[in-house]
Amino acid sequence: MLGAVNYAQLLFPDFSLIACGWALCRYTALNRRVWDQVESLVYYFLFPVLLFHSIVRSPLDFGATSSLLGAGVTMSLIGIGLSYSLPWLPWLRHYISRADHAASVQVAFRFNSFICLTLSERLAGAQGLLLIAVLIGVCVPLLNVASVWPMxxxxxxxxxxxxxxxxxxxxxxxGLLANVLGLTVPNWLTPTLTRIGGASLALGLMAAGAGMQFATLGRGKALAVSVLSIRHFILPLVAWGLVHALKLDAAQAVVLMAFSAVPTASSAYVLASRMGYNGPFVAGLVTLSTLLAAASLPFALALPR
Known part of the structure; x- marks a missing residue:
């Protein structure tokens, strides 16, 4: 199991890119007008290529991973249900903006695919990489639909x-359809798609930093605490319960626990901003989620299995 220092090292590249975007937008000629164009590039081209390639490049063995898939989908649905319900809770509904809730609800249940892949390989080797690939292939479409619907x-x-x-x-x-049909990306095209994926991750995180305004978090403290608590505390506990209820083996258990506690997706900011919502607020949540994962990952992986 990775130590706490290694979790910080794993998350540092994401956080540093967010910080770079924030500094460039505020202290150089690369102002808001430039980053609006970057967001469009990421949203309409770079992120779609990344998602398609991530899903299609690994075979999905649904039979061998049915218990893990059941746990991952159940955990995702619980996260969606909890986050959707926030404006209806009596002690919260007067403190939550419906528009900000629609934009930020995705933070509670989406996940950073790159960190999932890296962490699963370190924790469970090649088997962990295959397991998380199947989980990503099934859960990404579900969670993306759930992210768009409230907005x-x-x-x-x-x-x-x-x-x-x-x-x-x-x-x-x-990507999911191509995978199910057995279609693959030609070898000569793979390096190009891999580089596009790397560019999408870097520019998406920098765009989130450029759009971040810390003051917006102060005006939505109740909502911020609620969605981040679901992402980094409640979902790891739900995953832990599912590990025991479904009797997952050691590799499946460690992959599910890592899946439950990673930072939210960096594309959450771009999606909210492109759909006309409070992008700066969501960008702040993405940043806080990246920081909180340094605590939630050790917490989730230390739970007894």
């Missing part, structure tokens, strides 16, 4: 119309 519903823009036009949904659905 489409709140904005009265038509859920199905937003769904069929959303580049992240199209990319994940296409």
């Amino acid at each position: 489409a519903r709140h904005g009265n823009t038509g859920f199905l119309r937003q769904l069929v036009r959303n580049p992240l949904i199209i990319a994940t659905a296409s």
